[in-house]
Amino acid sequence: EVQLVEVGGGLVQPGGSLRLSCAASGFIFSNYWMSWVRQAPGKGLEWVANIKQDGSEKYYVDSVKGRFTISRDNAKNSLYLQMNSLRAEDTAIYYCARGNCNTTNCFRGKYYYHYMDVWGKGTTVTVSS
Amino acid sequence: AIRITQSPSSLSASTGDRVTITCRASQNISSYLAWYQQQPGKAPKLLIHTTSTLQSGVPSRFSGAGSGTDFTLTINCLQSEDFATYYCQQFYTYPLTFGGGTSVEIK
Helix, strand or coil: CCEEEEECCEEECCCCCEEEEEEEECCCHHHCCEEEEEECCCCCEEEEEEECCCCCCEEECHHHCCCEEEEEEHHHCEEEEEECCCCHHHCEEEEEEEEECCCCCCEECCEECCEEEEECCCEEEEECC | CCCEEEECCEEEECCCCCEEEEEEECCCCCCCEEEEEECCCCCCEEEEECCCEECCCCCCCEEEEEECCEEEEEECCCCHHHCCEEEEEECCCCCCEECCCEEEEEC
16 A cells, blocks of 8 residues: 655744654655645645755755754655744645645656655644744 | 635536536646645545646546646535535645635535
8 A cells, every 4th residue: 555654743842943744654665756735724735845866856845944844754755844044934744745736747858747646645834922 | 925816716516517617726736736625614625636647536527737826626516415515735845835626516
């Protein structure tokens, strides 16, 4: 069974740090781009970051650039999100998601673009004093 | 960033109804649009990618159409399990962005 399981959420004070992990199983992890997507309480979905299969390319939404770092360990089938300088507005459920693109021209220019075809159940991050 | 305006933000419908949800992108995204369903308290689930390609296992009562800036998700013969929130997402450029969501509620 294809599965993603996130851990590492919790309550943290503003300015603090947290590291999320996502364990993948049931598919060849090293073959896929991976993303983090978040959802603030009662709000919609926001893509946060993604990472190429070998970790050589990473992209972020502007609101987290310089504060969050996405990484992966293919030997451990794991994805990570290091979150520093946390703010109240980072409070959300954080989902780990597999990137996929089964159509033509997924590579355009020098970039690869994708939708998310497998999602974890999420882990909750609360930033509050 | 490409802004996606989703409408309506909510709608009420009855089992058996046909419903249509619209997404409008702030610029041309060709056919690079996906649709997701999210049940309360659950993770999103991919329904459709590349405007109209049904993900494996998704019932055929779901369909997608459009191109350029205007897209639709149609649910024919609404079932009880279809009452949920639906999101569209563009994968034309970074940052990847979602519409604001449409809540489909029971009338």
